[in-house]
Each structure stands twice: as structure tokens, then as C-alpha cells.
Amino acid sequence: MTINFSKYTDGLVPAIIQDVDTCKVLMLGFMNEAAFRKTNEEGKVTFFSRTKNRLWTKGEESGNFLLVKKILLDCDADSLLIQVQPVGPTCHTGADTCWNEKNLQGGFLTYLENIIEQRRSGDEEKSYVKKLFSKGINKIAQKVGEEAVEVVIEAKDDNDELFLNESADLLFHYLILLNAKGYRLNDVVNILKERHAQ
Template identity: 45%
Template sequence: MQLTPENLSTVDFGKSELIPAIVQDYATGVILMQGFMNLEALQVTFEKKLVTFYSRSKSRLWTKGESSNNVLTLVEAHTDCDKDSILILATPAGPTCHLGTESCFEDAKPELAFLGTLEKVISERKNADPKSSYTASLFAKDLSRSCQKVGEEGVEVALAAMKQDKEELLNESADLIYHLLVLLQRSELSLPQVVETLAKRHR
């Protein structure tokens, strides 16, 4: 069930005052960390829009990133079927783990998660110096250039498939996906919106 400020009382803290809260990167799906929340921590998370836990070692509320500034901005929160654990979808401001890695489960990343990472990298580089970044150079040119690149790469993908050259097909497909992500951002659209469109067609 998706949580809102109005239905937080439905979360079951009856078995324990602290329940597990798993944080997932909203853009990539990567599991970032796991902590514990009481009702107050959950309420503060919604009030601040920053993920806040109850620290068992500090015996107090603790907002992730309060000292490092690597905060987790709340996007959505959900409970499981028993309403005694929480899944938080958040946007990280930097590395989540205290060891400086993206995730506390650094070796457990879905392969497709990189698409979300790439989309963020493209967004970050769009205003960079065109001389130092190929991505920035694409944004600096007319929209027609990005459209042309998607068309060219699409043809290259088809030709590689016709030749049955698997290595070339992989490389050309990577080029196509990259340039498509650039074109989507230039059109103020995103990969999740494309996925949502596919899901609607599937239903």
C-alpha cells in the first residue's frame, strides 16, 4: 500500500516499535540501504521529504545525510502486505553508504539499473562545456542533429543484425540507446515514461 501523510497510522508498529525500512533508488531501482523507523521517524520523513530513521546506536531520530549532506529525498513510501515493513523510493544526493559507495549492497545491482544511472549522467552533463563532453556537444547543437543520430544508429543496428554480427549489434544497440536517451531529455521526456507506455500497452 502506498503511504501518504494521512494514512501513516495504518503501519503496524504493534509487533515492534521499530520496523525495517528499505531504501531504493527511484531512478535505478538499486537498493541503497536498510534502517529502522518508528512512527515519529516516518512522520518526519514525510514532513521534511528527507528519509529519517531511528538510530539504535544514537537512540534518537537520524536524518540520512545530516552530517555528510548525502541526503535521500523522499519520492514514495509503501508498506508490505502485513504493514510491518516499509519500502522507501528516494532520490540520493550522493553516495549512500558510509564507505563512499552508491549502495550499502554495492555488489547487488540489477544490470538494467545502469540505464537509470546513464540517464542521470546525461542530465548532469547537458550544460557542461561542449568541448569537454560529447553529451554536452549534442545538447549544444540543433535538435535535428539528435534526431539524425537516432535515425543513423537505428539503421546501423538493423545492418548489424542483417550481417549477424553479434558484437557489432551490441555496440550499435548501445549507441542507439544512448542517443535515444539524449533525444528524450531534449524533448523533456524520460526513460520511465517510455517504460510506462510499454506497460500500458501490455495491460
């Protein structure tokens, strides 16, 4: 990788930091040759801090490191895209990103899994999720089977709205079943990733 550090008078190139899993842009920093070399050697993103006038490894004080997974160079060889696994929030304010955006692993489905967990262990007796858990694993598994059959039936018809609604019901109940078995969707995704890599 030949980076054109001499294109800019200060010898710095922009480095866009992106979460490798969510693809969310986390922050923007600048690197000189020494910062890039240290990033490569240690596997943690290191910038050249213009305010501190020195190399600065993100997380050196907070412990919120950016673990390097992949580095890409743009077509002009003067900008970097660094895909990382963040350890904790990225911004010094405590936000997930420097644009104050949430960086949810799995996006909305992760959020939904968290809601299911909250309602399962909550004391809201009127909660549908709570009631379903109180009926036990057999009832939860049966409900997934019923929703799967309804998806198949709607797939054979021409009503897209019904098909999508039944698909949503199936996915929701599948998340409940995963939770009941002590797993999360990411456990299934990891198996798919392993199969894909083979």
C-alpha cells in the first residue's frame, strides 16, 4: 500500500474510521507515516493529533480502542478507510460516534432482542412476550411453527402485504425462541459467517 503522504503540506492524510460490522462511520482523524506504521504494527488505530502535536492511539486513556480489521486506500492514494471493531464508545463525549449517532450491532433487530429480554424479565403482566414465556418453551416453539406455516401459505398467494406481515411475525417469534434457548441472533449469524468462509 503506497500512500501519498506528500500530497498535503502537513504530511497528513484523512483516515475515515468505520465499524466493520455495522458500516457506521465512527470518526475522522489524520495520519502521518509514523501513525500509519504504528497502526499496522499494533492493530490499534493511531492518529497524529494536531492539537497534541504527537502520535495518539485512540483509547490510550479511556481504553476505548479501535481494533483494526481492514485498511483500504482510496483511488487517489491520499485517503484511508479503516474498518475497525470498536471497544466501547468512540467519541470523547461518550457517544458511539463523533456525530452522536447510535452504533447498534445488528441495528433494529438487536434493539428488538433487547426489548424481548426486558419484557421477559419485567413485571408487566399484560406483556404478550411475558405471557408467552410463562407458557414455556413448547408453546414458544409451537408458535414459531405456526408462524412459519402462515408464511408458507401467504408465499403461495399474491398478497404481498400479508406475506410481509406474516414474515415479520415469524421473525419476531423466532427471536423469542432464541432468547428462550439462551441465544441471540448474532450466534446464528456467526455460524453463517463460518460456513461462508469455508
